[in-house]
Every structure is written in structure tokens, then in C-alpha cells.
Amino acid sequence: MTASAQQQPNYPPLSVFVITLNEGEHLDEVLSSVAGADEIVVVDSGSTDATLEIAKRHGARIVHNDWPGYSKQKAFAITQCSHNWILNLDGDEVMPEGGLQMIRERIAQGDINGIWIHHDDIFMGHSLKKARHHKYRRVYRRDKSKMDTSVIVHEHIEVEEPTAYLPIYLKHYGYDTAHGYMDKLNKYSLLKAKQRLEQGRPCSLPRLLLIFPLMFLKFYLGRQMIWSGWRGFIKANIDAFHFFLTEAKLYEMAYRAKREQNPKK
Template identity: 70%
Template structure:
């Protein structure tokens, strides 16, 4: 595979030791692994060193800005971006190498295989993400505080690769993440000039439950799917609730930021 373009893999981390060895083992063969860490206190850095990763410390900039910084550290034009809890399946890296060698695309969509309560969520893998792309044809939208995404110039394609994602594994851990994300999203909406809509407060939960449970087919996962669909829908409701609370407190003259500490 002498003509295969060199590929960099980049990650942003903080205390990702639980799954990091499996993550980095899944990209064996990459030309380089760039790991931008914002202050891990577990064994994240030790594991990264064992995989010959290039470790760069960067104080937390926010999700999109941190990933944009990490992307800029990559030496190669073709890159793969993974989180510290995302694992490529066996043979996937070689499949990606073969596809990018054709030199007719700028990026590749991959699907998530979300692990919840220790097992996959059947029916949910159609949700695709840009995970492989040319650095020169891509840019992170750094205006977003949460649910960041990268913009990649066409043409794009997809490969039948399901990235194992452990980030939603436990209900407790998932709720902790969504509690933080909902506040960031409420602040982001304020910065975009959007205000609380009471109709959304009333309707967002049932509508999003239908979206996740029926349209995204979480019902195929039985009670696990029912529980996760409720958690996902509650995330959207919580965003609206926090947006309402911030507006309510501000009208009453409260210190909004202090109330959220």
C-alpha cells in the first residue's frame, strides 16, 4: 500500500483512560496519533505514550476550539477524528486507507454503534458523522459551544463502518453529560439571539421522544431503548428549561451565572 496517503488520528482528552487503550489499538497503522489533553489525572497520558502518541497539553478552549486546535497539530492532510470513547471495528482502518487512496473524495461519513447499558442499540446506527476528511478541505465551526461539527467540502461518501461508542454506556454517566451539555446549549442559543418559547417547553419532550423512540427506532432495543429515548428527550426539555430559567432570573435581577455554579 505504498501509494496510500498517510493518515493522522487526532483526539482531545481529559481522563479518558477507561477506553483509550482500545481506541488507540483500533487505529494501529496510522502515521501519527495526536492527542491534545486538557489536564488528565488518570492513566490517559500513560496509555497514550504506550501507543507512541504525540501528546500536547492545551488548557480547555471549548469543544469546537479544542478540536480545531488539535486538527492544526496534524502533519498529514488526511485525518481521522475520534473521541476518547470511540473505537473503530476490526479492519476498519485498512478499509479507510483503501478508500482514501482512490483520491476522489474529501471526506467520509461513519456511523455510531452506541453502547448503552453494556450493549449496542439496534436500529440506531443510521446516524452518521464526519470522522475522516482532508485537513485542507475542512474547518471546525468554532462558534458552537456544544454539539460541534466540522464542515467538509464536497464530495463526501460513507463507508459501512460502525464506530463503537461507549459515551452513552450508563444512564448515570449519560445524564451527567447531558446536564452539562444542556446548559452550554442554552447559553449558545442566547448568544444566537434566541429566546425561550413556551410552546417548545410544552411540546419538546413528547416530540423528541417520538423522534428517538420511533423514527430512530430505539424501540428495537426494548426497555433499554425506551429508557434512552426518554433521557434524550429530557435533554432537549432541560435545554428549554434552562433557557427559561436564565431569562426569568435575569428579569428579576438575579446573578444568572452565580445561580448555575
């Protein structure tokens, strides 16, 4: 064995998976940012743009699976990965330079089951990094984690402790334009409303009344979007409206059901 080979770190193998549907706009940058991963798996649900060609160019293994919902699609993708350590990216999330190496070095220590990292949301073409963002468990051991497939949207994975945090900010393009972001949140609010109804959590009138101002303050001041100028003000309003819209759709469902039962009232 050569001296250079002896010095090569012994990192646990890492699978990266991405679920896609017409993600051609950013996928090349996404997959380039994880070049060197031991495996890249793209689970596609019927793309008609350049998504599959880009994935092939990066040596990804492509698996087709008809869309079953966010959490179920990610749970399926986990089963397609060959390695125990998994990094999950969406088709509009880019790993920063050096991020993959930081993950490799941390999991090589052998004392954790998962890693929390951040989003760096791009909004109106620029970063919102000054805002406070949620941490996300995007790196985890498959044998120590479980995807909650009962949720329809905003999927959640349970990871056994201990976990660790790394100061990695994924460049996230999903919220870039106000129009595109509103389109997404309009769809998400309907899914969340249906999920709430299934869970027996209908709309309450006090929540309908108060949710918008409270959530605006949470995002604008609590999440510190105030430091992003007018862009932060606009995004905080959109985020708050998402919560209001969920309540409004819940109210609409209850109202329509009541009218069907008592059409004369």
C-alpha cells in the same frame, strides 16, 4: 525493489487525533483500534489518570492545551496533525476491526474530501446498533474542511463536497450508563442554552411544552430505538429530556433576568 514492496498499496498518509481529559478507562482500546495509522496525536487538557501513560505506550505524540471548549479544542488538534488526511476519534470511540483499512482504501481513490461513518452506541453494556444513528464526518482532508468554532457543544466540521459514506460503526462508550449519560446531558444542556442565548434564540413556551413528547417520538420511533426493548425506551426518554432541559434552562435564564429587572413583580 522486491515483489512484495511493489505490491504494497500507496495510501495517503493519515493522522489520527484524540482530545482527552481523563480518558484512561477506554483509551487503550481506542488507540489499539487505530494501530498502523501514520500518526496518532493526543491533545490533552490536564488528565490526572492513566491517559498520558496509555498514549505514550501507543507511540502517540502528546500535546497539552488548556480546555477552550469542544470545537476550539478540536480545531487546535487539527493544527497539530502532520498529514492532510485526518481521522478524529473521541477518547471513548473504538474503530471496528478492518475500519481503518476501509478508510485507507477509500481515500486512496482520490475522489473525495471526507467520509461519513456511524456510531454504535453502547448503552447499559450492550449495543444499540438496531437503532438508526446519525452519520458523522470523522475523516476529512484538512485543506478542504473547516471546524465551526462558534458552537460551544456538539462541534461541527464543514467539508467540501464530494464526500462519501462507509458502513463503519464506531463502538461508542460515552452513553453506557444511564447515570453517566444524564450527567453528560445535564452539562451539554447548559452549554446549549448559553449558546442559544448568545445566538438570540430564547426559550419559547410552545417549544417548552411540546419538545419532550416530540423528541421522544423522534428517538423512539424515528430513530427506531423501539427495537432495543426497554433499553431503547429508557434512552429515548433521556434523549428527549435533554432537549426539554435545554428549554427549561433557557426559561430559567429569562425568568431570573426579568426578576432582576422587576424584583417586586
